[in-house]
Amino acid sequence: MNKEQEGLREALCTLGNGYFATRGAAEEAEADDVHYPGTYLAGSYNRLKSEVAGKTLENEDLVNWPNWLQLSFRLDGDKNWFRLEEKQVLDYRQELDFSEGILRREMHFKDKKHRETKITSTRLVSMANPHLACIKWEFTPVNWSGPVMMRSALDGSVKNEGVKRYKALSSKHLKIIEQGKTNDIIYLLVQTNQSRIYMAQAARCHVYSGNKKLRTNREILEEEGKISERFSFQASQGKTVTIEKIISVSSSKDRAINEPLNSSLETLRNELDFSALKARHSEAWSRLWKQFDITLKSPGNSQLLLRLHIFHLLQTSSMHTIGRDVGIPARGWHGEAYRGHIFWDELFIFPLLNYRLPDLTHSLLLYRYYRLGAAKKLAEKEGLKGAMFPWQSGSSGREESQVIHLNPKSGKWLPDHTYLQRHVNLAIAYNIWQYYEVTADRNFMKFYGAEMLLEIAHFFASITTWSEFRQRYEIRNVVGPDEFHTAYPGSDEPGINNNAYTNVMTSWLFSHAKKAFELIGTTRQEALKQKLKLDDREFSKWEEISRKLYVPFIKEGIIAQFEGYEQLPEFDWEAYREKYQSIQRLDRILNAEGDSVNCYKASKQADVLMLFYLFSAEELVQLFKDMGYQFNPERIPDNIEYYVSRTSDGSTLSRIVRSWVEARSDRECAWHCFREAIVSDFEDVQGGTTPEGIHMGSMAGTVDILQRCFTGLEVRDNVLRLNPYFPEEITSLGMEINYRGVWLSLEFSGNQCRIKSRDGAASPVKIKFRDQLFEIKGKMIKTISY
């Protein structure tokens, strides 16, 4: 990097209304940019591609500067196509406009022949039609005139090389089926190696001077896996030439298509007008923002980061994914980490979507429902009943968890028991119930929800064992959300016993499977009993287990993370914090030292605290009571304190949970954790994991802290409850939520809350603001001072 480039580095800053993030740095232009922040816009395009592959694919062809969307050029006499390292960058600026979903870049550079050129690039992946992407260059010769050779390509030779530790894995996933040219369109049809999914792309590139389209002679170049066209035009000093490239993408997984290549050609043929395409795209974003925006008054860049998170979430999952057979991968479609596998992250993502696009959460639950068969087979293989959804779910719903993993610290391969995280099933169950609470969609419960809940309950019933000694039921050999503890010290047996989170949630599961069953009516009840081979004896058994599940305690009021946790020695946090820059991945550190994190009271994320995250104090007290335990809610802060001091925060989700659980007891701490959580991808706090893909759960979870935690938003017993308790830093908050089909606008400001319904045809909904119960119906505004 030369001095000039260095000088261009700018801090990230907020502009205007908080919809803009800009980051200008020639540094990014070289490497990091591939993922950050250049990837912001790659999202929805990658989404398409990734669905196609069933794996995350390389996105170089989209974001690899300077070859933006496979568009490049060279000037008269140049041997090479444009390469940044051969130029002197005089000015560089990039701007991501969240409100319109547009990435703009301006660059001013000088080559060795002292020719200065300015390029302004405008790029988007359409939110109006997910099959379209486009890029426009405004190309201006500053101090020269002469011919310019352009190259526009479609590249099928991309590789998955975005995650270094996956180097040993196969990186080339595409094979070329067909490429060619028809009229002014070049096209490429590729197929994934193993899953046989087709992906077709077509591209048209036109050049304009003002409004006049320039005629150019095109030459087609077919290389292995890549088709390009090149053409030249005459550039004149100070005169801007516009290059517009429109790209269409289709896959064999698309709906309403005949064949992917035909489909992408047809789509492109209908799409001649860049500015019309751009206008439709921006409008689609503006409509989305009307529903998804959360306005916040608070110091610093929280507003910007909120929008950054919402923006990324919507790049991965939006109305365009409704009805498609896709889940929410842990890292969105923004990077290759975890290779597109589906974990439990939806537990953190659902609340944001449930209240805005319930058709989408419906669709995501169906994604699980369609894999219920695979989950049943998985349980059956282990000699268990019901359905066992895997920890890492592949495209067919098969278990994709690794059984060994590489420790980059030591270079060694280690056995990996994290697949024993049966709690993923509890997350699915919890989400089913939450979806129902928010939507009251009994039809979903009848057709799908109850069946899944029953199958998951059946599974959990089959993994419980009766302890004569305790006179209680146990769940042995599992791993909790804290992935550090995967076995007892020195034990060959994988897993730990009686993980408190798992056991309490299992008790919750049994009671809610029953509630769901009671909701669905006799006809469906009988059908499900027959289909799932369930009888009243089994239901009684669940009730019995539900009341007698064992929950370990360390001492009165302090829940033990799992049985025997209290016997583990304390960990020397101070020493290790001193010794290592970051101890988030303590497991790897200790392992490299020949030790094991299994041996200490040390957690990656405090899974006991998840209970306080998912349940209100009242609910939790009731849950424990049902299980025959007395739990004093006043001891919650003690539990928090106990575990917070024993947690490395090795997961981006950990801070969200902490912020949440502290919100009612320690507002300052809650705000602090919220801020830590909200910057985690933005500042790549894990030191390198963000370029491997953003953390979807963390991004959505931070928004949800504002949505539900600080506002006290909760639905219980057909009542929407509000109980705001804001950190001092927040002076106002506004959002729209959709509750049972009614759009409500909520505005908190000072000590006032304004609830507005603009929907004249809305059915009445019950709202309880702290202790005040009222009904909202039709168009009305309700203002509460508190």
Place this chain on the structure above:
Amino acid sequence: MNKEQEGLREALCTLGNGYFATRGAAEEAEADDVHYPGTYLAGSYNRLKSEVAGKTLENEDLVNWPNWLQLSFRLDGDKNWFRLEEKQVLDYRQELDFSEGILRREMHFKDKKHRETKITSTRLVSMANPHLACIKWEFTPVNWSGPVMMRSALDGSVKNEGVKRYKALSSKHLKIIEQGKTNDIIYLLVQTNQSRIYMAQAARCHVYSGNKKLRTNREILEEEGKISERFSFQASQGKTVTIEKIISVSSSKDRAINEPLNSSLETLRNELDFSALKARHSEAWSRLWKQFDITLKSPGNSQLLLRLHIFHLLQTSSMHTIGRDVGIPARGWHGEAYRGHIFWDELFIFPLLNYRLPDLTHSLLLYRYYRLGAAKKLAEKEGLKGAMFPWQSGSSGREESQVIHLNPKSGKWLPDHTYLQRHVNLAIAYNIWQYYEVTADRNFMKFYGAEMLLEIAHFFASITTWSEFRQRYEIRNVVGPDEFHTAYPGSDEPGINNNAYTNVMTSWLFSHAKKAFELIGTTRQEALKQKLKLDDREFSKWEEISRKLYVPFIKEGIIAQFEGYEQLPEFDWEAYREKYQSIQRLDRILNAEGDSVNCYKASKQADVLMLFYLFSAEELVQLFKDMGYQFNPERIPDNIEYYVSRTSDGSTLSRIVRSWVEARSDRECAWHCFREAIVSDFEDVQGGTTPEGIHMGSMAGTVDILQRCFTGLEVRDNVLRLNPYFPEEITSLGMEINYRGVWLSLEFSGNQCRIKSRDGAASPVKIKFRDQLFEIKGKMIKTISY
């Protein structure tokens, strides 16, 4: 056919509870059987296959006797594999069990060496897992012992040759990608030529003597497009050997798969037990019947035929098609006629499904929604606004209507204007509204329904023109449901003007697009106005058109089918009925004579009567009133009489409409028409169209006559209305319907109606029995005498 075979012919008869249809005839065993009644069970299998191809495929591999599901045999010394014509059939019987979805066949035959053999075949296509099919043979040597050679195959060389007049079209749609053997499984992966869809099949064939699996040496034969295995066993006189073949099918359009071939292999590996597979299948059918069965007491075989129709409907469209991107093709998946194109038939099919499986009609409406883009492009190409769904919709939603068609009577190709049936858009709109009325699913209306209604309304607004002369709006150059009238006599211009059905429905459309718009709330209203580029001026225009659409009348109270209909000469029905055996396809007869049906008052189906079919008298009077016409409902019988005497009933839908419209005025006639309609496929009244595929609209429509017409079932203004008026032949009727999420059991018997809700968690629903309004809530029984 020899004498013995001739002697075996039996009439079709009803057995037991009306769930059985048997038809034994050696005649069928030769040829017709390929489609009838052997195809009953092929349905859901074909469905899978047909989805794959985007076209209906040859189903020889499934149903072509004697090669049932590609299973065959030969005895010691035989040169050929089993061929019926070389045997003497001593006994033959086949039985389709609707209740369990199983086709059983028994055959007793003698070969030239006087060896007598009995085979009982049991065959099913799983309703529990749509990826599975299986066949079991019980093979008994009656008077001999010796070796038997079996052959089990998977055949990818099938052709589409089921419709003779398509002979000129390409018939081979599959290319072989891979075939082979793994352990005891043979497999075949094929791909459709044009649409690049993969279809994988895997098969396992085991032989048992009693419970003992016989070890057999297998030999694999790979022919072009076909893989077989053959193996032999020793048969002993009087001892039954069982052969079980289980087949799995997957396609690249499947959900939750990784890759089709893997998927079909994986499915089959998990499926070892024929009887368990069969049990799950039968249970799935029993659950379906609980919701879909209509019990009827009436003379003759109506009960049987009702179940036959319901059975076929569910073979084409069931819970397994929910969420899949498939429409309802006119001929189900039972034959190749119309090559899988989607017409307007869902207008007749929806009511049955709406009241039982609304998730399915939701899904079918989404099938249209996903093709809204294609419909908009189609309108745009013609310089029109909004969305114009095509008359014959192909897989991508493109127009697939022919522009010429072959007259088999004359062998000539004729121009075909039937694509001008814009009323298909009105059918879609009508179904959206009906779905909403039955389910009250406002969420659907918000997300999808209103958008479609608005786009269709926008389209119709753009095809209306203002007539200065009439001071009314007109719709010119269309074709109505009566496809005989596609132009004015001698005119080069295609289409007719002001088709009454189209114009009245268009007025209905405008008012209901408005109603829908009012339902969806301000947020969505604003979003749609932006997205669809609609403003208040456009809405006002619709209102204006709606009130001023022109409807032609022949004379006071008699609606003209279209403008100028009254000027056409009468047709000499008597002469032609005498001259031709059937004049249903009068168009072809007249054309072959050098005349044209365009020149006469003669209809294929009376499209004016469709108005009385879709609307109650009160609604229709209101509709006309809104348009500024006075329509006297007492003239409805005159309209019926006028058109019935001028209709050739060339469509199977025609009789349904007639039965419906006569139900309140002439019960005897209604019953007569109902009977004519209900046998139409069963007796192939059109003389050859049934083997090309059953008529889905007609099958569902006849069931709907019982469901809605005779019971007077109707939903209007949030009230479910009942107003029974049964033909004398019906002494009792029972059915279950799902109204707004509540299962109601309705039983009509004598002059009593019993309404039962067994659903304790059901929300209250309003019911009006004639003039008596009451509420059903939770578990209750209500008995009304009338």
